[in-house]
Amino acid sequence: MNEQASFNMQVLDALLLDYATGALSLPLEVLVETHLAMNEDSAKTMNMLMKLGGVLLEDSDPVSLSEGALENVLKAIEDDEENPALDTRRIDTSDGFLPRPIADYIPDAGHSSWKRVGIGLFECDVVFEGDKGRAKFYRIAPGTAVPSHTHTGTEVTLVLEGGFTDETGSYGPSDIAVQEEGCEHKPVADNDGECLVFTINQGDIRLTGPIGRVLNLLVN
Amino acid sequence: MDIKNENFDFELVTDDPVSLTRDMGTGCDNDNAKGMSRWDIMLVRVGRDRDQAAFAALFDYFAPRIKSFLLRLGTDMSLCEEIAQEAMIMVWRRAETYNPAQSGASTWIFTIARNKRIDRLRRENRPLPDLSDPAFAPETAETGEKAIFRQQEEEKIRHALKNLPDEQAKMIFSAYYEEKSHREIADESGVPLGTVKSRIRLALNRLRAHLDEPEGIWKP
Incomplete structure (x- = not known):
């Protein structure tokens, strides 16, 4: 395994652990949850991490609840017995559709929130409540090269459809690519179809190529 | 019987x-x-x-x-x-x-x-x-076998956790018991981010290895 692949595996495990413990920001949580719906190996790891949580919960030293806590709870469950509200949903992994967590956020291709930001390149802002990072969808036409750019913060990208290749490797559906702060990269979409990605950036993007420097003037 | x-x-x-x-x-x-x-x-x-x-x-x-x-x-x-x-x-x-x-x-x-x-x-x-x-x-195994299988898994996770090297166990406990993201663990412990990620990866690999012991032991 090359250095980059091993780096990617480390980042993935760290993100999975953060997800299991509930430590992720909302955009990253949505990203990881979508990845889990698409990737069986990670779903298995998540199963293991939730079991680990159960083991650690059982091994915790108990701290007594206040007087009458059980009575409170029993009263509450009697009150709502007729109309139990479930706080869960299924993750739809059926073919041809994006899984639920991300499908809730992505607009149709023709929607006005998609903005053309280059030849064969469309972006769409995703707004999360209380979110400090920047979350975007990108649609990249087959074979299109995204202008070379660098980051002032870490960028996490999940491939939803199609694939792309950059200096760090090739990525396909369900793959997560991480660009560390200061890294420069120039992703090129695969030739066999449009590439759809979900990207979260915890800093600003600076375009670095010759065209990029001109575009920077527009960004800033 | x-x-x-x-x-x-x-x-x-x-x-x-x-x-x-x-x-x-x-x-x-x-x-x-x-x-x-x-x-x-x-x-x-x-x-x-x-x-x-x-x-x-x-x-x-x-x-x-x-x-x-x-x-x-x-x-x-x-x-x-x-x-x-x-x-x-x-x-x-x-x-x-x-x-x-x-x-x-x-x-x-x-x-x-x-x-x-x-x-x-x-x-x-x-x-x-x-x-x-x-x-x-x-x-995908049959329900009855799965119940037995997964309880053995929980015991194995508990066992594997006890046998993790200290510096790896520390990552797991910080994540679950302090709800720190891997980035926060690095920031607050002074351990470099890359080291934190590689320790998490090593810890998860050890846990996964315990679950992936030779087939045929629990399968009928």
């Missing part, structure tokens, strides 16, 4: 009109049902029979552990109490969806408490995933 009947007989379940409503494999009237812990059985009773005594037993065991777990995360005392109670109310409401073949009671309750806590700390009220979702349960 032949060997098969020493486990709870799932074929009988299909003759039981109550259990027919859900494919839970919960025809476990025998408290020594193989592969199920005492708490798994209690939780099945809550879901199937709406058994308040079983619920009270679960409450007495798990509520003080949830509270303790949350206190370690630095959550405010009265909020811990509230979340612990709300989590147990959710245990009652959702017990019907509990599948002992997929997770132990402690794992299932851990995920409920985790979701409840995220829910309370976040403004955006997003429905959280369900562990019984097929996307999180890629295994």
